[in-house]
Amino acid sequence: MNKEWWRNAIVYQIYPRSFKDSNGDGIGDIPGIIEKLDYLKSLGVDCLWLSPVYASPNCDNGYDISDYKAIHPDFGTMEDFDLLVKEAKDRGIKIVMDLVLNHTSDEHEWFRKALDGDKKYENYYFFREKKNNWGSFFGGSAWDKVPAEDKYYLHLFSKKQPDLNWSNPDVYNEFVDIMRFWLDKGVAGFRCDVVNVIYKNSLEKGKRKIALTGIEHYLSTEGNHDILRRLRKDVLDKYDCFTVGETVFVDPQTANLLMGENRKELNMVFGFEHMECDCRKIKWFRRAYNPERLIRALDKWQVGCEWPANYLENHDQPRSVSRFGDEENCRKESAKMLCVLNLSLRGTPYIYEGEEIGMTNGDFKKLAEIKDVESHNVYDILKKLPLRKSTKDRILYKCTRDNARTPMQWDNSATAGFTSGMPWLKINGNHEWINVEDDEKSENGVIAFYREMIAYRKSSEALQFGDYKRIPAAKGVYAFYRTAGDSRVMVVMNMNGYNEEMPKIDGKTIDGKVVITNYGRDFVEELGELKPYEAMVLEV
Ligand code: ISL
Ligand code: CA
Numbered sequence: 272m273n274k275e276w277w278r279n280a281i282v283y284q285i286y287p288r289s290f291k292d293s294n295g296d297g298i299g300d301i302p303g304i305i306e307k308l309d310y311l312k313s314l315g316v317d318c319l320w321l322s323p324v325y326a327s328p329n330c331d332n333g334y335d336i337s338d339y340k341a342i343h344p345d346f347g348t349m350e351d352f353d354l355l356v357k358e359a360k361d362r363g364i365k366i367v368m369d370l371v372l373n374h375t376s377d378e379h380e381w382f383r384k385a386l387d388g389d390k391k392y393e394n395y396y397f398f399r400e401k402k403n404n405w406g407s408f409f410g411g412s413a414w415d416k417v418p419a420e421d422k423y424y425l426h427l428f429s430k431k432q433p434d435l436n437w438s439n440p441d442v443y444n445e446f447v448d449i450m451r452f453w454l455d456k457g458v459a460g461f462r463c464d465v466v467n468v469i470y471k472n473s474l475e476k477g478k479r480k481i482a483l484t485g486i487e488h489y490l491s492t493e494g495n496h497d498i499l500r501r502l503r504k505d506v507l508d509k510y511d512c513f514t515v516g517e518t519v520f521v522d523p524q525t526a527n528l529l530m531g532e533n534r535k536e537l538n539m540v541f542g543f544e545h546m547e548c549d550c551r552k553i554k555w556f557r558r559a560y561n562p563e564r565l566i567r568a569l570d571k572w573q574v575g576c577e578w579p580a581n582y583l584e585n586h587d588q589p590r591s592v593s594r595f596g597d598e599e600n601c602r603k604e605s606a607k608m609l610c611v612l613n614l615s616l617r618g619t620p621y622i623y624e625g626e627e628i629g630m631t632n633g634d635f636k637k638l639a640e641i642k643d644v645e646s647h648n649v650y651d652i653l654k655k656l657p658l659r660k661s662t663k664d665r666i667l668y669k670c671t672r673d674n675a676r677t678p679m680q681w682d683n684s685a686t687a688g689f690t691s692g693m694p695w696l697k698i699n700g701n702h703e704w705i706n707v708e709d710d711e712k713s714e715n716g717v718i719a720f721y722r723e724m725i726a727y728r729k730s731s732e733a734l735q736f737g738d739y740k741r742i743p744a745a746k747g748v749y750a751f752y753r754t755a756g757d758s759r760v761m762v763v764m765n766m767n768g769y770n771e772e773m774p775k776i777d778g779k780t781i782d783g784k785v786v787i788t789n790y791g792r793d794f795v796e797e798l799g800e801l802k803p804y805e806a807m808v809l810e811v
Contacts, residue, residue, distance in 0.1 A: 272736075276317075277460070277513035277538060278578065279735040281614075281725055282367065282621045283316040286586045287324050287346055288332060289678045290624055292690035299678070299689070301347035301355050310707070312362045314627060314718070315725035319359065320367040320462050320515075322586055324352070328378045330431040331644050332586075332676075333369075334464060335376035339449045356457045365459035367515075372446060373469045374432040381445075382433055386417060395442055396433050397425035403476050405485030408465075410648045413485065427468060427489075429644050437470045437498055450506045460512035463537065467518040467529060470494035482553050491518075491525055499529065499536035515580050515619075516540040523575025531577050539580040539619055544568040546588055555649060555670050560595060562747040562766035569616065569749070573739045579618035583609055584626050589674045593632040597768045601804050602629050602705075607720045607789035608764055608806040614724050615753065615762045615808060617739045625679050627721045628710045632674040633699055638667070640697050646671040680706040720789065727787055727808065733758040734808075748801065752811070760786075761809045765801035783811035 272278075291303030301324065311319065323333030326341040333343065342352050356366050375382060384392035402414030402423040414423040415430040425434045435442050450461065470492045477485030489495075499516075507514060516537040518529055522544065530537040545568035549560040572579045583591040592598050596605025606629030614620050635641055638650060646667060653663045668674075673696060680702035681688030687702040699705075710716040728734045737755035744750045747767035753760050761783060787808040 272532065272578070274736060275513070275538075276511075278619060279729070280317040280365075280619060281315065281728070282318045282320055282515075282619060283311060283314070284320045284322070284582075284585060284621055284623045286322045286624060286676060288322075288695060289676050289689075291679060291681070292692070292694075295690060295692040296345070297690050297692040297695045298345045300345065301342070301351040305351070305355055305358050308358055308362055308364065312364060314622075314721060315729065316364065316622065318365045318367055318459060320621070321369060323369045323371065328376055328431065330376070331429055332642075334371055335374070335378075335429070335432045336371055337376040337378040338380070340452055353456065360457065366457075367460045367462055367513075368453050368458050369464060370450070370461040371464040372435070372437075373465050374426065374428060374434045377431045377433055391441070394439050395436055397436055397471070397474065398422050399425075399474065403474055403485065404479070405474075405477050405488075406480075406483050408483065409645045410482075410652045425471075425474070427465075429648070434471070435469070438494065443498065443501070447502070447506055450502065454506070454510045454512060458512070460507075460538075461514050463514055463516045465519060466499070466516040466537070467491045467495055467521065467540075470498055486520070490520055491529065496528065496534075496536060500534075503535050503537075513538040519543060523572050526572075526576050526579075539578050541580045541582060541585075541621075542572055542576070544571065549594065555653075555666055557666070557669060562595070562749070565595060566747075566749045566766065569612075570741055573617055573741075573751075576618075579616070580621060581613055581616045581618045582621040582623070583613050584623035584675060585621070586623070586675055587672050589669065590630055590632045591626065592629045593674070595766070596629075596804060598629075598631045601768065602631070603715060603717055604789055604802075605629075605768075605804040606717045608766065608804040610717070610721055610724050611762065611787065611789070611806040611808060612749070612764055612766075614728050615734055615760075617737070617753065620728075622721075623675065625675075627718050628680065628705060628707055629717045630677075630680060630705060631699065631701060632669075633671070633677040633697065634701070635668055635671070635673065635697065641667070641671050641673050642696055643672045643676070646673065682706050682708040724787055724808075731758060731760060732756070733760045759811055761811045762807075763801070763809070764806040765804060768803045783809035785809050 288299045290299040291307050292299050293302035324342055324346045325336045326338035326343050327333045327336050342349050359366055381392050381395045385396055400422055405413040407413040408427055409429050413425055413427050416423050426432050427434055468489050471489045472492045473488050514537045518540040521542055526540050526542055530540050545565055548564035548568050549557055551558055591609050592602055592606050650667055677696055677699050678689035678694050683703045683706050687698045710718050732755040733753040737753035740752045742750040748765050750763045785807050789806050790802055
C-alpha cells in the first residue's frame with residue numbers, strides 16, 4: 272500500500288448551509304467557513320469536504336445542481352471560494368468538493384435545452400414514451416412526465432433531479448471539463464455522490480422489490496467502472512488529489528472493485544453496511560440498536576475492504592450520539608467513545624460538523640419544521656399506509672435527514688452563534704448547553720478530547736497505517752490491535768450503555784500504557800470492568 276497523503280488525512284465534512292452564517296440571512300456561507308478556519312485548524316483536521324456550494328434551486332439542498340461552475344449566491348461568490356481555498360491552504364488545510372455526477376437539476380441549462388427539443392441535449396438525459404417500473408431512492412416512481420408532453424424522464428432521486436445519460440460521450444466530456452475547472456482552482460479532490468449508479472445498462476423492466484425496483488440495471492455496472500477508470504486517467508491522475516465515492520449497496524468485495532489500488536478507479540468509498548445496523552432493509556423501518564450488529568459491520572469492512580472511508584455521521588444520517596450512544600445520561604462519554612471508534616479504525620476518518628461537540632438529533636415537533644425533500648416525499652407515502660399517526664411521526668422524526676442538518680451550535684445565545692437572523696432550519700434547543708463555546712470551557716469537553724485523539728492518531732504509525740486484528744471480547748465490547756512494525760496499540764471500547772453485567776475482554780490481562788481514555792484511567796492491569804461507553808487506547 273502506498274502512503275499517499277490522503278490516507279492519513281483527517282477529513283471534516285461541512286454542510287455549508289448549517290455551518291456559519293456571516294451576513295445574517297440565516298444561511299451558512301463561505302465567508303462563515305473562512306471565519307471558522309482557525310477553529311478547524313485547532314482541531315487538527317487536514318481537509319474539508321464541502322457539501323455542494325454550486326448554483327442550485329435547492330430542492331435537495333444543492334445536490335440538484337443547475338451550474339457546476341458557479342457558486343450559489345446564498346453561499347457567496349467565486350471570489351469568496353477562491354479566498355477560502357487560499358486561506359485554508361495558508362493553514363495547511365485542503366478543500367474537497369462534492370460532485371454530483373448522476374443527475375443535474377431540472378433547472379440546469381442542459382435539461383432546459385433538452386425540453387426545448389434540442390436533440391444534442393435530449394441525449395444528455397433519458398426520455399421515454401412509456402415509463403418502466405423503476406423506483407426512486409426518495410420513494411415513488413423514478414419517472415415523471417414532462418409537462419405538456421407525452422413523454423417521461425428518469426430520475427433516481429427527486430423529480431427535480433433528472434438522471435444523466437453516461438453512455439453519451441458528451442456527458443463524459445462535460446464532466447472532464449468541470450473537474451479540471453475545480454482542480455485548477457486548487458481543490459484537492461472530490462466526494463462523488465452516488466457514483467456507482469451513474470451508468471445505466473438498459474432501461475428494461477426491473478425485478479419487483481420493496482424499494483428500488485430496477486437497481487439490477489444500474490448498480491456498479493461495467494460501464495460505471497469504465498467511466499471511473501477513464502476519469503482517473505484523463506483527469507485525476509494529473510493532479511495531486513483524491514476521490515471518495517459515495518457508493519450505495521456495496522459490500523467490501525464490490526467496494527474493492529470500485530477503489531482497490533490496482534483498479535485505478537476511486538481512492539476510497541463510503542459503505543453503508545454499518546449505517547444499516549439499526550434498520551430493516553430500508554432506513555425508514557428501524558430496529559432497536561444493538562452494538563453487536565454495528566461491530567460486526569465495521570469489522571467486516573476492516574477485514575475486507577482495502578482502504579475504508581470511515582464515518583459515523585454525515586448530512587444524511589441521524590446523529591451518532593443519539594443513535595449509538597446515550598444523549599440523556601452519558602452524552603459526553605458516548606461522544607468520546609465514538610470519537611475513539613472513528614479515529615482508530617483502519618482507513619481515512621471523516622468527522623461531520625458538530626460531531627466534535629456531541630450534537631444530537633434535531634428536536635422537531637411538527638412536519639412543517641422539516642425541510643428535507645426526502646422526508647416530505649416519504650411522509651406522503653406513509654400517510655397512505657394503515658399506521659397510527661404517532662407511528663408515522665415517530666418514523667419521520669427518527670429518520671429525517673434534517674436531524675444532522677440543524678445549524679451548528681457555536682454558543683448558547685438565542686441563535687446559537689450560527690446567525691444573527693432567522694436560521695433556515697430550526698436550531699436545536701439544547702444549544703443552550705451543547706455548544707462549542709461552553710464545551711471549550713468545560714473541564715471534560717468533547718472538543719478537547721477530539722484534539723487529543725486527532726493528535727495521537729497523527730503521532731501513531733499503528734493507527735494511521737497499521738493492520739487490524741480484532742480481539743475477542745464480551746458482547747458489545749469492540750477491541751482490536753492496530754500494528755505497524757514496532758508500533759502497536761490496543762483499542763478497547765465498551766459500546767454498551769448501563770449494563771448489569773460488566774463486560775469483559777475474555778481472559779485478557781493487559782500490560783500496557785493507557786494513552787487515551789474517556790474516563791481518566793492511567794493504568795490498566797486487567798480489563799475487568801468497563802464503565803458505560805468506556806473507551807481507551809493503550810500502547811501494548
Ligand atoms: O439518505 C439516503 C436515503 O435515505 C441515502 O440513500 C441517500 O439518498 C443516498 O446515500 C444518496 O445520497 C446522496 O445523493 C442524494 C442526496 O440527496 C444526498 O444528500 C447525498 O448524500 C442525491 O443527490
Ligand atoms: Ca449567509
